[in-house]
Amino acid sequence: MDAGALDTSLRFIRRVNRYLGGTRAVMGHLRRWSRDWTPGAPSPLTFLDIATGSADIPLAIFRWARRRRFNLRLTALDLHPTTLSLAQKYIRSHWPHAVPPPIDFLRHPGGNDFDFH
Numbered sequence: 001m002d003a004g005a006l007d008t009s010l011r012f013i014r015r016v017n018r019y020l021g022g023t024r025a026v027m028g029h030l031r032r033w034s035r036d037w038t039p040g041a042p043s044p045l046t047f048l049d050i051a052t053g054s055a056d057i058p059l060a061i062f063r064w065a066r067r068r069r070f071n072l073r074l075t076a077l078d079l080h081p082t083t084l085s086l087a088q089k090y091i092r093s094h095w096p097h098a099v100p101p102p103i104d105f106l107r108h109p110g111g112n113d114f115d116f117h
Contacts, residue, residue, distance in 0.1 A: 039069035052076035
């Protein structure tokens with residue numbers, strides 16, 4: 001797929017997530033789950049986002065957690081190299097130190113070391 005067309009598609013998905021409830025649904029679950037979390041806890045909560053697309057939802061999670069002083073580690077995976085590149089660009093342009101850059105699904109070491117996925 002052409003990178004420009006893919007970028008347009010990812011921007012559309014971000015708008016869908018924002019305005020039709022994809023992001024809101026995730027954040028609603030986080031608000032409920034986080035009632036017993038301790039702000040500033042030394043051990044991070046770990047999140048895995050599979051098929052991250054432009055990584056807009058992990059970025060929303062990071063912003064939400066940072067405002068509440070929750071320590072967390074996000075891992076965003078995607079299979080498509082151009083999608084990864086566009087996601088990295090999107091994250092750098094909106095919050096350069098927010099989350100580690102999304103990584104190739106096939107290069108992720110695997111394991112079950114995540115609290116939420």
